[in-house]
Amino acid sequence: MIAIDNKLISDEVIEEQFVCDLSRCKGGCCEDGDAGAPLEHDELDELINNYHIIEPYLTSEGKAVINKYGKYTYDTSFGWVTPTIKGEMCAYGYRDAKGILKCAIEQAYNDGKLGWKKPISCHLFPIRIKKSKQDSDLEYVNYEPREDLCAAACKLGKQLKVPVYLFLKESIIRKYGQEFYDTLAATAAHLNNGGQ
Structure with missing residues (x-):
């Protein structure tokens, strides 16, 4: 889990790969x-x-x-x-x-x-955002592709080596701003380099 401001981002957002394959889905x-x-x-x-x-x-x-x-x-x-x-x-x-x-x-x-x-929920898919029931300012940012429907997108993402956060760069910036995205990208780069 990655914490940026009052957002908790699942590791899959930077670890998994995804590119929509509209010709298939x-x-x-x-x-x-x-x-x-x-x-x-x-x-x-x-x-x-x-x-x-x-x-x-x-x-x-x-x-x-x-x-x-x-x-x-x-x-x-x-x-x-x-x-x-x-x-x-x-x-x-x-x-x-x-x-x-x-x-x-x-x-x-x-x-x-x-x-x-379009609605931000559509623009961010397969990221889904859930608000905490205990803390109204806290949001959970999770990677939730549809198992069957998104199989082709997961496969294409792996072929092209495009992580979820990079595929959704425009929508993440639209939702949370450039500074948030830059922090997320820097965190991903840090973790991909073995945390060094």
Whole structure:
């Protein structure tokens, strides 16, 4: 376990290797789960304020679900989450011509129409963040790939020798800032050199 500020980072974040292989998993993390994508409190406002920009990218099924249940819903286990279509695919998802599940929010961002890329929980996957029940300031930063779904990404990461923290550099900086990432990278380099 690595401690940086009030974050406890699992060793796997620097020890394991991972690179998403969308040609193999087809973006399955956007439909394989117990609920929609977890949302931070400020992301609820992003969905409300920018829905008119995101809406043209949505499928008709996604729009219908959002119109019926709202732009986000509350799950007793995960808190605020995106709604899902039939309990599976995120309502903000769509399939491209190759059958790969993509994010409508991210596509609006990529097209320069939105300044918010997508929920940070999606951007950080396969890192998952859990808050301590005893200390509201303490967060656990864990590496939690899906065993079957992410097998190809774990294999590709090993082939390319890309550690999880490096693959997720952009999202870690987005969540915790450049200084946090630099400290994490320096810690990884130190440990990889035998702690010397």
